[in-house]
Amino acid sequence: MxxxxxxxxxxxxxxxxxxxxxxxxxxxxxxxxxxxxxxxxxxxxxxxxxxxxxxxxxxxxxxxxxxxxxxxxxxxxxxxxxxxxxxxxxxxxxxxxxxxxxxxxxxxxxxxxxxxxxxxxxxxxxxxxxxxxxxxxxxxxxxxxxxxxxxxxxxxxxxxxxxxxxxxxxxxxxxxxxxxxxxxxxxxxxxxxxxxxxxxxxxxxxxxxxxxxxxxxxxxxxxxxxxxxxxxxxxxxxxxxxxxxxxxxxxxxxxxxxxxxxxxxxxxGTADLPVPVVPTGVAFAELVTPDTAPLTALLRALGFARTARHRGKPVDLWEQGEGRILVNTGPAVRRGGSRLAAIGLESPDPAGAARRAEALHAPVLPRRRGPRDAPLDAVAAPDGTELFFCAPSSPELPGWRADFAAVEHDPAAPDVTGIDHLSLTQPWHQFDEAALFHRGVLGLRAQQSVDVADPYGLLRSRAVTGPGGGVRIALTVGAAPTDDTVHAQHIALATGDVVAAARRFRAAGGRLLPIPANYYDDLAARFDLPEQELRTYRELGILYDRDAHGAFRHCYTHTVGRVFFELVQRDTGYRGYGAPNAPVRLAAQHAVRAVTSG
CATH class of the missing domain: 3.20.20.150 (Divalent-metal-dependent TIM barrel enzymes)
Known part of the structure; x- marks a missing residue:
């Protein structure tokens, strides 16, 4: 038409x-x-x-x-x-x-x-x-x-x-x-x-x-x-x-x-587009940083091990369970501090995913590739994040991992099983565009928008998900044009025992985001939790939520550049992201930022 x-x-x-x-x-x-x-x-x-x-x-x-x-x-x-x-x-x-x-x-x-x-x-x-x-x-x-x-x-x-x-x-x-x-x-x-x-x-x-x-x-x-x-x-x-x-x-x-x-x-039924190829999982999250020391210290404390180095680029692969983080220190990333720059999406048909993207005005990005590099196609999301379409890796077909040479390393900790979800802060004028892009181009399902109170404004958030929760991305935006530079991105890491993971992280020198005592007084009123469980959560800064399908326990690291990590224990049926706790988390992050900048 x-x-x-x-x-x-x-x-x-x-x-x-x-x-x-x-x-x-x-x-x-x-x-x-x-x-x-x-x-x-x-x-x-x-x-x-x-x-x-x-x-x-x-x-x-x-x-x-x-x-x-x-x-x-x-x-x-x-x-x-x-x-x-x-x-x-x-x-x-x-x-x-x-x-x-x-x-x-x-x-x-x-x-x-x-x-x-x-x-x-x-x-x-x-x-x-x-x-x-x-x-x-x-x-x-x-x-x-x-x-x-x-x-x-x-x-x-x-x-x-x-x-x-x-x-x-x-x-x-x-x-x-x-x-x-x-x-x-x-x-x-x-x-x-x-x-x-x-x-x-x-x-x-x-x-x-x-x-x-x-x-x-x-x-x-x-x-x-x-x-x-x-x-x-x-x-x-x-x-x-x-x-x-x-x-x-x-x-x-x-x-x-x-x-x-x-x-x-x-x-x-009036347009014949390439069929959607819905990603089935997160192959990797790529962080770019001008200073590796704070970021690698954070990854080590979280239990990640540096397992490989790219054969032709200044990119390291850090792994724990099925969670894979790439740390890129190339010359193009010297400004802006550490940030989440790219996501590898496991796709059953990477070429089909790329055709779909191009048909919907998301052309494949030009990429400098060495003669032995894996042929990865990538498109840019509205916020500039590069999205790579990756065939699932296996020992017989290593795919993108063949670009990396293994290095000697200590075993990773057993806490993190993979990436639960990613949070991407959108430019203030591209929030609705981002939701349509991820739904139309990637075939993800968009949930309803929610408003989250921030001490200095109001945030909007909208999650897009794949079937079975293999891919979860929370799109967020502030209420003013400057908010996208203030609010950080984050990577949520799945764990089967958030208490053990938090204790291990803290014992390794990591700093968890401190949560006000008032939160735990209110938590005791909202949920009938055992006193010992509440004391543990208070000690470690763990937040708690529950819906009709299960419970959600999570805690946060301090921010490095524009990135922080979240440790998440999600009961099988829980469908959310701990949104009722977001105002407390945002206030705590503002408080830490005020102290460190002062």
Missing amino acids: RTSIATVSLSGSLTEKLTAAARAGFDGVEIFENDLLASPLTPEEVRDRCADLGLTVDLYQPVRDVEAVPEDVFADNLRRARHKFELMRRLGTGTVLVCSSVSPLAVDDDALAAEQLSRLADLAQDHGVRVAYEALAWGRHVSTYDHAWRIVADAGHPALGTCLDSFHILSRGSDPRGIEEIPGDKIFFLQLADAPLLAMDVLQWSRHYRCFPGQGEFDIPDLVRRVLHTGYDGPLSLEVFNDVFRQAEAGPTAVDAHRSLLVLQEAV
């Missing part, structure tokens, strides 16, 4: 928006009136610019507060519309969006609305224009799509149809099944936007919290299937109002937008 995007969904000048849309792969655009009014280009120059970029101008929007008004007001509306229709001829577009009125002058009279919209359509038809009437969710008298369609049907004009907008329909809880009763040739346009489920005024919800399909919680695929069932053959067009997108760079936003439509088309 053809794809389109409203210029209001992107930041920058009109020229920048058009260029970003074309480069991302869109077929057309909706020109938002304010973008045209603020542009130095004439309508003819905008039309020519779109043609040069391979874009059609699919819609001009919006014309507002037209119908069901006193006759003298409507006469002025027709005069205004005549100017807009002439402008559209110059712009090269044939469909105009007319929103249901919010004017205090509008009256609750469907017959009058139909009669005046018919007269507007007469004028539009004289100019070669079609009128797409849309019900705003906050319209004064017309606020639902079925009501708008009844008025259009009563008008019975060939140049008058309806525009369906997923946000206006789903935010009001309207039943989309009625869409299938609308003839497809009377649906003149389809606008799409997702959103998180929020209990707030629908106008503010619309203006500030819309997002691209697949990033929110509306069932957009179901709505689109119903629209297509009518025979609608127009474009799938995105109209997203969002405070983040308005401040983010237009190019990446347009790519994210187009990716959302590709994933949506796949869901409704």
Whole structure:
């Protein structure tokens, strides 16, 4: 299907928006009136610019507060519309969006609305224009799509149809099944936007919290299937109002937008993409550091052993159980302190995973590779983390591990069994993009977002997981643009006995994050735990959580650079990440940071 995007969904000048849309792969655009009014280009120059970029101008929007008004007001509306229709001829577009009125002058009279919209359509038809009437969710008298369609049907004009907008329909809880009763040739346009489920005024919800399909919680695929069932053959067009997108760079936003439509088309059966190849496990986590001493001391205290060295690069392999950490000290990592730079994902079909990524605008990254290096493909996640697709290793097929030469080492400790999950701090403007990327490109399942209180703001977190918990990634973002540089990434290490692992770590010279005594007083009130167990947790700084399926015990190391580790004992059925304890952990980390920086 053809794809389109409203210029209001992107930041920058009109020229920048058009260029970003074309480069991302869109077929057309909706020109938002304010973008045209603020542009130095004439309508003819905008039309020519779109043609040069391979874009059609699919819609001009919006014309507002037209119908069901006193006759003298409507006469002025027709005069205004005549100017807009002439402008559209110059712009090269044939469909105009007319929103249901919010004017205090509008009256609750469907017959009058139909009669005046018919007269507007007469004028539009004289100019070669079609009128797409849309019900705003906050319209004064017309606020639902079925009501708008009844008025259009009563008008019975060939140049008058309806525009369906997923946000206006789903935010009001309207039943989309009625869409299938609308003839497809009377649906003149389809606008799409997702959103998180929020209990707030629908106008503010619309203006500030819309997002691209697949990033929110509306069932957009179901709505689109119903629209297509009518025979609608127009474009799938995105109209997203969002405070983040308005401040983010237009190019990446347009790519994210187009990716959302590709994933949506796949869901409704109108796009043939390479099938998702869901990763089955974490092969390794790669840390880059300008100073190995603090990081390697931390790894040794955790019980890891340095087992191998890359044959051609300054990269060491540290192992414990199935947990593998790469430490990279190359010249490109001298700034910013230790950080999590790459993740190796075990994949049953690495080549297929790479094809899927490229089809969804995540091209394989160029990589310096020696003649004997394993042929690993990697793509960049929205936050810049490199994701490597790794075939599962075995003694017969070592895969990426063949790049490393073994070194003499003491045995690793028996505590850590593998990597339980990874936490990646996202740039503030890419949180929703990251969720869609990991779901669409990697085939992971996205859970609901949760808000976590921080002493200096509010964090959002959303986990993406693979089947069976082989891959768990928690995506987090702060409430302000600077938060992504403040909040650290972390690697959670699975252990069968967190108490033994914590004691061993501390005996080896490691420092556990101190947890306030007040937490344990509250823990005793929340859970009926044995007194000795509580004393042990208090002594070691172990936190505790429980859900309907099991318990979760965890503790944290101090931070090195931008990275810290978590020791996790997860009962088999426990599904979370200890979110109720996150505010305590964040406050404790702030307290440690204040002491060390002071």
